[in-house]
Amino acid sequence: KRFFAYLRGMEVRRNEKITFRCSALEKAALSEQAARCGLSTSEYCRSLSLGGRPRERYTEEERELLRDIVRLKGTLQRLNNYFGGRQYREVFEENRTLITELQKILSR
Structure with missing residues (x-):
């Protein structure tokens, strides 16, 4: 290296x-x-x-899809911040699961 x-x-x-x-x-x-x-x-x-791993470039359509996912993740995060109280625990947990899945997609 x-x-x-x-x-x-x-x-x-x-x-x-x-x-x-x-x-x-x-x-x-x-x-x-x-x-x-x-x-x-x-x-x-x-x-x-030489041991490298070239990565494919995203198409414009894929880049737009990733931008949409980022916006969706942000919206879900704001909802989680708003519904973080105990009375909305189910909504909070569902959103947390979706945010985690979106983070996995974005980290690829």
């Missing part, structure tokens, strides 16, 4: 080449996965081979 942290701080000249064989189907799959992560195929393969 220390070596990779060192590399991040300096400009790296990539003038060495590694070649490997794969099927056309494997190459297409690598290219597609790289594109979903917003990386070139080389960057994607390099990251995987």
